[in-house]
Amino acid sequence: MLRSARQGRTSLKTVVATTALAGIAVLAPADAVAAPSAPAVADTSRGANDHVLYWNNAILDVFRKTGGTPGPLTRGxxxxxxxxxxxxNSIQTIGKPYLTKDTTAAGVYGALNTSIDYAAYTSLRGAFPNYPVADLDAKLKTALAMPDSSTEATRERGRLLGTKTADALLAHxxxxxxxxxxxxxxxxxxxxxxxxxxxxxxxxNWGKVKPFALTSGSQFRPGTIGGFKSADELLKxxxxxxQVNEIKRIGGKNSTARTADQTRLAHYWANDIxxxxxxxxxxxxxxxxxxxxxxxxxSSFESAKLFGLTSVALADAAIAIWDSKYNTDWDVWRPADAITRAGEAPNPxxxxxxxxQPEEQDTAGNSFSPNFPTYVSGxxxxxxxxxxxxxxxxxxDKLSxxxxxxxxxxKGVTRSFTSLSAAAQEKADSRKYIGVHFEWDNTAALSLGYKVSDQVFRSVLN
Structure with missing residues (x-):
């Protein structure tokens, strides 16, 4: 509501040597590099053998075993x-480097898969120090065993390149x-x-974290909730x-106004446990x-670009959202408090x-609300x-x-969407049906998220 605004890097002991590669340069994110004509790419960088896709699936297990709020997950x-x-991008220029570019690796396509594996492995060890190393070692072993016709020498180049780029990001x-x-x-x-x-x-304090592409977590901070100038004005x-009565009607554990499909989609999008x-x-x-x-x-050149952009957008969105939740004058209570404690702020x-109680619940059936302010919706x-x-x-936008x-x-539920924005809108709506957010939480957050994505897309990698 309305109140006055009020890592060191974990030591990384890599399991591989980190012999320096000549020619690696640390660059500002805005440094552009002209793209050469693209030579043929080995089949082992495509489809089921795409190591970028492998690691972006593997990281889901890291998220499951790490838990907690979105910020640290998206940062990693x-x-x-x-x-x-x-x-x-060191092997074949596909855009601006984010931080580093090894000029000696240009055209060394045999190093591609191994460089991806060690970039991912080293990054995850540094960013998630509490994730079991044995599990991460097993993921690396599986990746390295995927089909790859490269020579031992080029794979060694890949190991050094991937480790080097990860160490640079972690140090940054x-x-x-x-x-x-x-x-x-x-x-x-x-x-x-x-x-x-x-x-x-x-x-x-996550809203104060240094963003990856934004100038600050407050760059696109939304206005006060509902545009009201004081808590008293808002509550009356x-x-x-x-807004309160809408969630009281459709978001409660025992709601009779919420449809079966609305209940189903509420839990489909939750993943809060x-x-x-x-x-x-x-x-x-x-x-x-x-x-x-x-x-x-x-090929991996396309997937690396997409997941680089996506991960930065998600990380910076989490920072911007948490800035709005905690670093402003409007640390608003959740619907559950607004309904159960309404007598403390009389409104006719x-x-x-x-x-x-909200529909949001754990596997034992206990209702809960996420343990941070409501405005805006994560x-x-x-x-x-x-x-x-x-x-x-x-x-x-029209990707079904x-x-x-x-x-x-x-469990086992799937949902189909006709567009990207339709999926995002349904995810927003789900938070009302599960009883933990107001409509203005969602509206402001949707606007914020799109602004973040636009800034990310025009400022890094492209």
Whole structure:
């Protein structure tokens, strides 16, 4: 609501030698490189053998075992995909380097797959230090065993190149604010969000993390919720009552107004429980589906570009969303508090219901709301950032696809969409049906997410 605005890198012990490659240069993200004519690419960089797709599927397991809020997951994903991109872009120029370019690797196509593998492996070890190393080693072993006709010498070049680009990305993110543990200060007043009893606030400092492409987390910060100038003005307004009563009617655990399909889609998009690939993992999963459908014969040069852009958009969207949640004057409470504690902020159009619970629930049937403020919606913002990047990459919004989910309350459910924006809109709507967001949370987040994707697409890699 309305209140006054109030990493070091983990030491990385790589399991491989890091002999320096001559010619590697650290570049500013805006440095452009002219693209040479593209020679033929080995079949082992395509389709089922595309190592970029392999690692962007493998990272979903990292998300499942890491859990938590979206920010750290998206940060690690961006580090991985940018390291992959810079390695691939060193072999064949496909755009601007993000951070580094090894000029000696140009045309060494036999190094491609191994460079991707070690860029991903080294990045994930550094970005997710608590993920089991044995699991990551197993993923690397599987990747290295994929068909590859390259010589041992060129594969060694790939190992060195991938490790080098990953180390550069990890070093670049030192002291980026991701390790800030400053405690959240609660404002105990009506309308203000406060953490659930016994649970810490979810990533209260993530909005201050250094973005990958934006100038700051506040670059596209939305206006105050509903445009109201004070908490008192907001809480007494008919507009506020309308938004609260909508969620009270369609978002409750025992709602009779919500349709069966609305309940199904609410859980399809949730993925809030630890052990799932989380809401951002669903965007990775759906990107894999779409890329395989619309670029079935594409090489790793295309997939590296798409996933580099997608991961940056998701990471910067998470930072911008968390800036809005915590770094502003409007740390708004969730619908559950707005309904059950409505008597603390009397509004003639809202009848308190102390027994009301959101449809969002864990596998034991216990209702909960995500443990951070409501404005703006994380699901909606990352959904829009994803849709915007894919729309720009493919040159159209009209990409139909059928995708799945990891949520245990929607096991086996798939849903089909006629466009990218339709999927993003449904993801936003789902947060109302599951009872944890207001409409203005979603509307502002969708706008924010599309702005982030546009900025990312025009400022990095292209």
């Amino acid at each position: 994903g961006a580090i991985m995909d940018l390291a992959i991109y810079d390695a691939v 993110r030192v002291n980026d604010g991701s390790a800030d543990t400053t405690p959240y200060v609660v404002t105990d007043a009506p309308g203000h969000w406060r953490p659930a009893a016994g649970k810490p606030a979810g990533a209260p 307004s008919p507009e506020y009552a309308k 630890d052990g799932t690939y989380k809401p951002v993992g669903q965007q990775y999963d759906h990107t894999l589906v779409i890329f395989r459908k619309y670029r079935p014969n594409a 159009d809202i009848v308190p219901d102390p027994a009301w 699901h909606s913002g990352v959904g829009a950032a994803w849709a915007g990047i894919l729309r720009s990459y493919f040159g159209t 696809f059928t995708g799945g989910t990891d949520d245990p309350l929607a």
